[in-house]
Amino acid sequence: MHIVVPVKLVPDLVEELVIDASGCALDPDTLRLQLNEFDGHAIEQAILLKERGGGQVTVIAPDLEGVDDVLYTAAAKGADRLIKLCDSFGQSVNNHAMARAVAEVIQPLQPDLVLTGVQSHSDLDGAMGPLLAGYLGLPYVGYIAGVTLSDGRATVRKEYPGGLVAELEVTLPAVLGIQAADQPPRYVAFSRIRQAMKTATIEEQTVAALDASGGPVIMRMYKPEVAARATMLDGGPDEVAAKMVALLRELGVL
Amino acid sequence: MSQDIYVVIEHLRGQMADISYVLCAAARQLAAASGGQVVGVLLGHNVQGLAQDVAVDRMIVMDDPQLADFIPDRYQQALAGLLGAQAPRVTLFGDTSIGAELAGGLSVQLGWPLVSYCRSVRADDGRLMYISQLCGGKLMAEGEIPAPHALVAMVPGGFQAEQGKGSQPPPVEMIAPAATAGGRIALKQYIEPESGDVDISKEAILVSVGRGIQNADNIEMVEELAKVLGGVVSASRPVVDQGWLPTTRLVGKSGKRVKPRLYLALGISGAPEHAEAITDSQTIIAVNTDPSAPIFDIARYGTTLDMFDLVPALTEQIRRAKQ
Ligand SMILES: Cc1cc2nc3c(=O)[nH]c(=O)nc-3n(C[C@H](O)[C@H](O)[C@H](O)COP(=O)(O)OP(=O)(O)OC[C@H]3O[C@@H](n4cnc5c(N)ncnc54)[C@H](O)[C@@H]3O)c2cc1C
Ligand SMILES: Nc1ncnc2c1ncn2[C@@H]1O[C@H](COP(=O)(O)O)[C@@H](O)[C@H]1O
Numbered sequence: 142m143h144i145v146v147p148v149k150l151v152p153d154l155v156e157e158l159v160i161d162a163s164g165c166a167l168d169p170d171t172l173r174l175q176l177n178e179f180d181g182h183a184i185e186q187a188i189l190l191k192e193r194g195g196g197q198v199t200v201i202a203p204d205l206e207g208v209d210d211v212l213y214t215a216a217a218k219g220a221d222r223l224i225k226l227c228d229s230f231g232q233s234v235n236n237h238a239m240a241r242a243v244a245e246v247i248q249p250l251q252p253d254l255v256l257t258g259v260q261s262h263s264d265l266d267g268a269m270g271p272l273l274a275g276y277l278g279l280p281y282v283g284y285i286a287g288v289t290l291s292d293g294r295a296t297v298r299k300e301y302p303g304g305l306v307a308e309l310e311v312t313l314p315a316v317l318g319i320q321a322a323d324q325p326p327r328y329v330a331f332s333r334i335r336q337a338m339k340t341a342t343i344e345e346q347t348v349a350a351l352d353a354s355g356g357p358v359i360m361r362m363y364k365p366e367v368a369a370r371a372t373m374l375d376g377g378p379d380e381v382a383a384k385m386v387a388l389l390r391e392l393g394v395l
Numbered sequence: 396m397s398q399d400i401y402v403v404i405e406h407l408r409g410q411m412a413d414i415s416y417v418l419c420a421a422a423r424q425l426a427a428a429s430g431g432q433v434v435g436v437l438l439g440h441n442v443q444g445l446a447q448d449v450a451v452d453r454m455i456v457m458d459d460p461q462l463a464d465f466i467p468d469r470y471q472q473a474l475a476g477l478l479g480a481q482a483p484r485v486t487l488f489g490d491t492s493i494g495a496e497l498a499g500g501l502s503v504q505l506g507w508p509l510v511s512y513c514r515s516v517r518a519d520d521g522r523l524m525y526i527s528q529l530c531g532g533k534l535m536a537e538g539e540i541p542a543p544h545a546l547v548a549m550v551p552g553g554f555q556a557e558q559g560k561g562s563q564p565p566p567v568e569m570i571a572p573a574a575t576a577g578g579r580i581a582l583k584q585y586i587e588p589e590s591g592d593v594d595i596s597k598e599a600i601l602v603s604v605g606r607g608i609q610n611a612d613n614i615e616m617v618e619e620l621a622k623v624l625g626g627v628v629s630a631s632r633p634v635v636d637q638g639w640l641p642t643t644r645l646v647g648k649s650g651k652r653v654k655p656r657l658y659l660a661l662g663i664s665g666a667p668e669h670a671e672a673i674t675d676s677q678t679i680i681a682v683n684t685d686p687s688a689p690i691f692d693i694a695r696y697g698t699t700l701d702m703f704d705l706v707p708a709l710t711e712q713i714r715r716a717k718q
Contacts, residue, residue, distance in 0.1 A: 154531050154664070155685060167534075182636075237502070237509075260495070262531050262666075267499040267509040267548065275503025280468050280579040284492035284649070296583065300649050301407055301492055304588030304642050307465075312579040318496070320649070321636045355502060357510045357525065357545075360538040365528070371681060371697035378708040381698050385680065386712050388696060392678055394600060394624070394657045395716055 142196030142290065144187040145252040146220075147243050147273070148180040150205045151263045158364075165359045167263075176211050179258030185322035186288055187256050188219040194290055196253075197221045201246060203239070204228070209343060210334075216341035217333040223343045228351065236264045237355030240272035242348040247277065252314060254295065259283050259318040266356035270318035282311055283318030396543055398431030401483040403438075403474065404446050404454075405493050407465065408585070411445060414489035417551055419450045419559030421516045422487055425540075426452075428518030429484050435565065436477065436486075438462045438470055443567065450561035455568050461575040464582050465493050469575045471500045476573035479505060485523065485540055490548035492649075498548045508541040515553030516540070526553070531666040532689045551671050592643035593627050600626025601655045601676075603646055605669075606633040607662015607683070607702055614639055616703075617661060620710045623717065629653065631663050647672045661702045665690025682706075 152158060153173045161168040187198045199222040200215040202208050212223040226246065247255060255277070257270040266272075274281030286306075287298035290313075299307045300320055311317070374384045389395040400422040405412040422433040435451035437443075440463035443456055457477065461469055474497060478486055486501075488494030490511055502509035514535075515526040523540040525547060540547060595601060602621040608614065614628070621628045628644060635645045646653050648668040654675035661682045663669060670693055673679060681694035682702045691697045698705065 152530060154533060157687070158530060158533055160534075165536075167530075178633075240503075263529060265511060265527055265529065265536055267502060267511045268495060271496045271499025272503055275500050281496060281500060282467055282580060283496045298586070299492065302412075302649060303651055304645065304649075305407070306586040306588075308583040308586060309466075310581045310583055315579070325637045355506075355508050357508055357541055358538050359536045362529075362534060362536050364533065365535050365692075367692045371679075371691040371694040373691075374696060374698045378700055378704040379712075381700055381705060382708040382712045385696075385709055386716050388680070389624075389657070389713070390716075392657065395713065 142190070142194060142254070143199070143250065143252045144190060144196060144254045144256060145199045145201065145247055145250055146180070146183050146187050146256045147201040147247070147269070148184065148211065148215075149177045149258065149261050149269075150174040150202070150207055150211065151177045151261045154262070160362050165362050167362070174205055174207050177258045177261040179260065179319060181326040182322040183256040183258050183319040184215050184218060184220065185324065185326040186319050189323055190254075190288060190290055191219060199224060199250060199252070201226065201243065204345075212343055213337045213341060214329060214334050216337040217329045218327060223341060225343050225345050226348050227345050228348045234351060235353050235356030236266045236269050236272055238351040238353040240269050240276055241352055243269070244273055244276035245349065246346055247273070254290075254313060255279070255316040256319050257316065259285070259320045265359065268318060270316055274316035277316065279314050279316050280311055281316045281318065282309055284320050285317050286321040287323050288317065396482045397484065398429040399434050399481070399483045400426045400429065400431055401434050401436055401478065401481070401486040402451060403436050403486065403488045403494060403497065404449065405489045405491060406439065406442065406445055407493070409445070412489060412491070413556045414491060414494070414549065414551060415446070415449060416556035416559030417554045418487040418489065418549055420554035421549060423450060423559070424518065425485055425516055425523050428521060428523055431484060434483065436474070438473055447564040448560050449565065450559050451565045453568060454565045455570050457570055457572045459572050459575055462572065466580050466582060467496055467500070468578070468580050471497055471504065472574045473572035475501055475504050477570065482544060484542075484544065486546050488546065488548045490550045495548050498546045502546050505544070507544045507546055509546045509548065510540060511548040513547050513549045516547070528552075528667060531664065532670065550667060552667070589641065589643050592641060595627065595629045595644060595646065596651045596653050598627050598653070599656045600624050601629045601646070601653060601657070602626050602659045602661065603629040603631070603663060604634055604661050605631040605663030608634060608639070611637070611639040613703075616706055620706055620713075623710055623713045626655075626657070631669050660690055660694065661706065663690055664688045665693060
């Protein structure tokens with residue numbers, strides 16, 4: 142069982158987001174990048190499947206700031222092979238272009254399973270999972286919380302609103318979009334990551350020229366204007382608590 | 396090729412999804428500018444009676460036992476045949492666990508561009524424009540919907556469902572799917588949501604916790620507050636994914652829509668997938684240390700105090716107020 146997990150680095154939303162001079166993109170110099178949350182779940186799911194049934198896990202990531210840490214952390218968790226995609230791409234590369242490039246890297250690996258995060262918040266032309274599946278000619282199911290493998294098939298739990306789940310059976314090889322792993326992503330001590338930095342190797346692969354067709358052009362990027370922001374309650378904890386109690390009375394909740 | 400705007404009507408197990416109406420509202424705007432019709436596309440089995448109140452000019456129904464349940468590859472094949480043949484100007488999908496994967500797969504299969512996270516659409520000098528939300532609602536991106544054909548996946552928020560409702564059932568055209576081949580994905584069963592716990596969609600007071608709660612042990616502090624308030628504890632997705640609270644308490648796109656009199660959001664950023672499900676709350680009060688958190692855009696009252704400082708003080712004062 143060979144499981145490939147392509148992962149993405151996305152802007153940390155707790156930081157201030159700065160739009161660049163063109164007015165159409167985020168300023169890459171001010172961004173702090175971190176692993177897309179759902180990719181943490183995809184990596185965890187891959188490692189869990191390997192632990193249960195054996196196999197190999199390959200993690201692929203584009204060469205952006207912080208990528209080595211992300212790859213070594215995956216190795217510390219149990220990933221076997223680390224691949225860094227090298228090119229001059231920045232954050233602005235769209236997903237159609239990335240999916241074509243990643244498909245070319247994945248194809249020769251002949252994986253049984255490709256796990257992507259279900260989506261990320263920083264691109265506009267659809268999640269990579271279904272695009273990648275399209276270019277690889279594989280079936281795709283997304284919004285998955287739970288995977289088991291047997292007899293060349295994956296049984297997956299696909300989430301619908303309200304807590305309804307559909308159990309689907311997918312013939313392998315396949316691409317799955319992971320919303321949540323069977324178990325929360327494991328914590329790995331920094332000493333183990335440092336260990337991985339010494340023992341694991343990151344392979345570099347140069348991707349072919351990127352083809353961005355299939356994504357829309359952004360003509361303007363801006364922060365949303367808000368109709369009305371919350372009335373802020375100022376003061377220390379006791380003061381604010383007192384104001385809230387008064388509000389709750391007014392609202393008839395108390 | 397036509398100037399029509401197609402809407403893929405979303406439904407699940409006999410229930411229309413609200414997003415379908417939102418799509419129709421958006422489609423009406425686009426059709427007014429493109430000069431085409433709004434055409435609904437309904438896939439399923441014995442679903443003809445389902446979408447009687449959508450604001451479409453006509454409805455294409457693809458009825459087939461193979462389409463009785465949402466099976467991604469079968470639905471994609473059926474739609475690829477139809478859209479390829481009819482070549483509408485724009486096709487709208489819900490950016491949901493059904494629509495998003497169809498739109499992505501079809502974008503590759505048909506070679507048509509895809510715009511996702513679309514919140515609103517408008518016409519500008521005859522050009523059809525999208526307005527999408529990025530970065531958890533902290534940014535908007537705007538541009539032209541690519542021509543001659545494009546797929547657009549929409550999130551709620553830009554249009555009211557009411558705007559997409561029609562007064563009379565649309566004329567129906569039955570079209571047999573050219574292909575429902577797939578066969579690589581099969582439905583085994585549905586697993587019903589857990590029951591037996593409280594139903595948060597019916598509660599009047601919700602004390603809701605997000606990732607700001609940090610760990611399972613801190614849940615107790617919030618339970619305490621909920622108890623003195625006479626409410627129950629609900630949560631955002633990370634809290635449930637960590638197993639700190641059961642799925643029954645999940646508020647949001649993949650959880651429940653809620654409409655309490657009071658929604659007290661503690662350490663929740665207000666990501667679109669969470670925010671969309673709390674907009675019917677009577678009053679939202681948000682506690683979040685980040686003054687730029689989007690939750691403050693939908694809350695009536697807020698504070699940037701640390702929840703670990705505020706919650707004990709608040710619990711104590713409410714307890715006293717009740718004596
Ligand atoms: C398909 C899909 C479906 C989804 N469905 C849902 C869903 O149903 N429900 C849902 O909630 N999410 C859902 N999500 C996830 C959603 O996108 C967000 O990731 C999630 O809502 C974030 O949860 P959060 O606000 O608790 O965490 P974060 O976004 O991490 O926010 C935590 C907040 O806590 C604040 N904070 C930290 N410490 C403190 C403190 N001591 N005091 C006060 N404030 C503090 C921080 O400033 C921050 O704003 C879905 C995502 C996808 C892709
Ligand atoms: N540039 C990329 N490199 C590797 N994987 C990616 C990249 N972009 C997206 N992915 C994968 O696709 C998932 C969905 O993200 P997105 O397509 O951005 O919505 C991510 O969680 C990753 O698993």
